[in-house]
Each structure stands twice: as C-alpha cells, then as structure tokens.
Amino acid sequence: MDRAEMLLAPTLFERAAKAGYRSALLTAKAKTIRMLHPGADIMVAAETPDAEWVARLGPAPNIYSPEINAWVFAAALDLLVRAPSLDIIYCHTTDYPMHMSDHTGELSQRHLAEIDGWLGRIVDACPDLALYLTADHGMNFKRRCYDLNRALPERGCPIYFAMSAERDPYVKHHRTFGGSAYVWLNEPADVLRVTDTLRRMDGVDEIFGRYEAAARFHLHPDRIGDLLVLGDRDTVFGPLDRSVEDLPPTFRTHGSRYEAEVPLVVYGAAVDHSRWHEYTHNVHLTESLPLEG
Secondary structure, three states: OOOHHHOOOOOHHHHHHHOOOOEEEEEOOHHHHHHHOOOOOEEEEOOOOOHHHHHHHOOOOOOOOOHHHHHHHHHHHHHHHHOOOOOEEEEEOOOHHHHHOOOOOHHHHHHHHHHHHHHHHHHHHOOOOOEEEEOOOOOEEOOEEEOHHHHHHHOOOOOOEEEEOOOOOOHHHHOOOEOEEEEEOOOHHHHHHHHHHHHOOOOEEEEEEHHHHHHHHOOOHHHOOOEEEEEOOOEEEOOOOOOEEEOOOOOEEOOOHHHOOOOEEEEOOOOOHHHHHHOOOHHHHHOOOOOOO
C-alpha cells in the first residue's frame, strides 16, 4: 500500500483535525506522504524535500543512509521551535541502518547514538513535550529465500500468484524479501494440496487460511491471499530467478513472528499503569491521546 485512497480507516492526522488539533507528518520516505497525508497540516519527506526545507536544514542525505533519519529529527526540532502551535508531530524514520547492521554493529551504534542525541535536544528544547516511541517490527538475520511462484509449481502445485508481504520500492533494504507471504490459489479446491506441499518445505513455520490469518493478525480478508505463509527465524519469501536462494550472512530483514516484538516507550506523559498489560501492539501507544474516532 502506498496511496491514501487505499486506506479503510481515518489517519491519526484526520482524527487530530476532528479534535481541533494541528499536526505534521515528517518522514524519511516519500511513500509515507502519499499514503498518510489526509488530515496533516504540514508534510515533509526527506527523500524529496522542497527548496524551503533544503534552505533551512541543508540537503537531505540519501534515502539509503542512516543520516537521513537525523534530518527528519532536525526538521521536527525546527517545527517545534518555529511552529509551537502544532499539537502533534509524527516522525517516520527508515529502517535501512537496521537492515545493514545488527544492534551491536558500528553502524547501528552510531545511528542509535545520533537518534538519542536528537531526541535529547528535542525534549530539552520542549520540556512540556510528550514523546511516544515505537517501531513497526524487529529485525533478524536470514539465510534462505523461497520464490513460491517457482517453488510450488516445481513441486507439482501451480498457484495463481504469491507475494512477499514486504514487497516494497526500497529494494536495497531487503530485496523485497520478507518472512511472510500471501498465496492466491488457482482454485479453492487446491488448498489442501498447496498447504501440504508448503508444510514439507524446510523453513515454512505456519500456514493460515485467509480468514484465520485476518482474525489473528488484524488483516483485512479482501487485501490478502487465500493463504498466509510464515517463515521460521531463518526463512523469507520473495521474487528470485530460481526457486530458492541461500542468502549471504549479512542479510537482515523482517516479516515473520520472530520480528513481532517491538518497544513501547512513553516519555513526559502520564501512563495508567493499571492498564499497561493491555498495551500489546504499537497502535495502543496513542490510546491516551484525546482524539475522536
């Protein structure tokens, strides 16, 4: 998804506007603007900044760099100081550095230190600020990729189409490989044969039908395939020029259950500790915001 017309629910910014709040959407990736812009009063994409922002902060770094996230936080600090009438600023960073290095690596350590520095400057400049920090996924090394459009027919199970749930225009991150895949069948009667074949493939962890997958993982049944396939900790799915590929030891990505754990951090805002156990998904982080809808 990369277009606002595909959304089925109001954005955070539309809810803020309904409550009488002004908001800004700051992002490393231009696709985030295309998808989430409804309701936002100010929108800035570091990937494609306009001349005004370049004059204010300097040219934005390349999208495939850790430095671009620092540019996003510099824009946030600029807005907080220059436009104090804004009530909500949403910053969306790129996970490119985490794809390139684990948390102990030099690149990740430098990147995390830089983000920490920017967050420190932001809260020092705006002591009344409430800061909410989370992620959409974790990250792990992977060693095997299947192209299910090739692997299943090779095993006597032709399908209509299979697609990695991580399919994305930013191919340098993960080559569009992810730990989950949607499979569309040629015929409903194929489900048992395809499921049995998938279960026999090394690295396939779990398989769910469309409606069970939708119920378990908060998916829309009309937006996914007939089957959802999840890989084990080492396995991903995506387009290849062969049915399976051994990945280099440096390859890192996400999309399986093994990357589902994410941080939930609240700074400068009251938290109802009696309800903290209810905060099980990153979307719950904003439940304390007084927004309608």
